[in-house]
Structure formats: structure tokens, C-alpha cells
Amino acid sequence: MRRQQGMTMARASSARTGTQHGGASPLLLIGGIAVVAFVVALLVVRSGSDDSSNVSTGASVNTVAPAPAGPCGEGAPDTSYTMTTESDPSPPRSEGATFHLTVRHNGKPVTGAKVCVAANMPGMLHAGISSVATEASAGRYDTDLKFSMDGSWAGTVTVAEPGRPVVSIPLKVEVAPSAG
């Protein structure tokens, strides 16, 4: 008897949600409009940041962004470490480039270290990239990086020298549009 009552109530409530559902379609429409407005706003913001990416002040904002943690972990800045960078092609293109990173500590090549690169585009919602470089010759570490889009990338090179604290060296990359 009690169970029957419960079932009747369940049926009644489902009928009620049915009518609510019919009444909800204008709400869905409003929701749809809100989504479209959001996407349009995103596109406007994005094209705005693209325009400012040519200005050097836009790039300097990148250094304020927290350093992305790479596969080598997080390092601390250390000015006794220096790095020179070459890319092939130069400038790097979004479909990929090989980076040659020459790392020195107090002017001497850093050999036998684990060197990682992590980069992202500050202010953008897409994923960053990361890779582990391999030592091609004493103190020179090579890695291939594929960028998901052209523009200003803010990177960090992490150097883990055996027996020393992990250090981070900032790396700014201006990626040229794909050749294709």
C-alpha cells in the first residue's frame, strides 16, 4: 500500500518534470545565446592579443607568468648559468623546430646534465609543450619542439646538473606561422 503510494507520487513528479521540461526551452535558448556571446567575446580577446604580440611590451609580460613546470621539475633562477639558443629553422615554425641549447655555468660548458624545456602561451587556454633535450656534444643539448600555434611562447629551460640544485633559465620564443 505504501509502495503503491510511492509509485503514484513518482509518476506524478515525472509528469511534473515533463511540463517543466517544456517550459525550459526558452531557458535553453537563452543559454545558447550566452554561449555564442562567450565564444564571440573569446575571439575578440584573442584577436586583440594577437595585435599586441608584435609590441615588445606584450612579450615582457610573459616573464611575470609563473614558470611552467617541465619534465625536469621546477628549478630556481641562477645567474651563474647562461644559455645560448639556436633554432633550425630560424625563426622556429609552428610545425616544429630543432633547438640547440648551449648551457654554461660560470662560463664553462655544463656536461652530463638533464636539460628540459617547457613552454606555454601566457593568457591562452591551450596546453603548453615540454620536452627533454639530449646532449649532442659537450654542453650542447638538442631538442625538437612542436608548437601548436605561432606567436609568443614563454619557456623555461631547466638544468639539472649532477650534485647541484636544479636551475631554471627563461626562454622566449617567437614562433613564425607554418610554412604550409
Ligand SMILES: [Cu+2]
Ligand atoms: Cu596560443
